[in-house]
Amino acid sequence: MWRFIGLILMQTFFLAGGQVLLKLAMQQLGKFEWTWSYFKTVLVDWWLLACGISFGAATVLWLYILKKYPFSQAYPLTSLSFVFGMIAAWLVFGEAVPLSRWIGLILVVGGCFLIMK
Numbered sequence: 001m002w003r004f005i006g007l008i009l010m011q012t013f014f015l016a017g018g019q020v021l022l023k024l025a026m027q028q029l030g031k032f033e034w035t036w037s038y039f040k041t042v043l044v045d046w047w048l049l050a051c052g053i054s055f056g057a058a059t060v061l062w063l064y065i066l067k068k069y070p071f072s073q074a075y076p077l078t079s080l081s082f083v084f085g086m087i088a089a090w091l092v093f094g095e096a097v098p099l100s101r102w103i104g105l106i107l108v109v110g111g112c113f114l115i116m117k
Helices: 002-028 036-043 046-068 071-091 099-116
Strands: none
Touching: 002 046, 002 071, 046 071, 071 099
């Protein structure tokens, strides 16, 4: 069971990390435009490369998890990525996170504990 928890935590960390890197990339790229020159800039951005690597690692771990563990247990646990995302919103992006979201996050974690039972 501890191996499963470790794998889920790594997978959700990479999943949330990819989203954080994507947000950082989009902040660096300036105004979003539907132009070829904008997308050429996007294709060579280092933040997006890091984002792709993070999503790739999450996907490889997810493939392994799907092969080894019950889907009904594994899939709901991907909601743990919300924990990493909320912490990143607060620490990395300096967002104000209201108490109601922290309470919601605690409820998500509580649900994950119930799923592991």
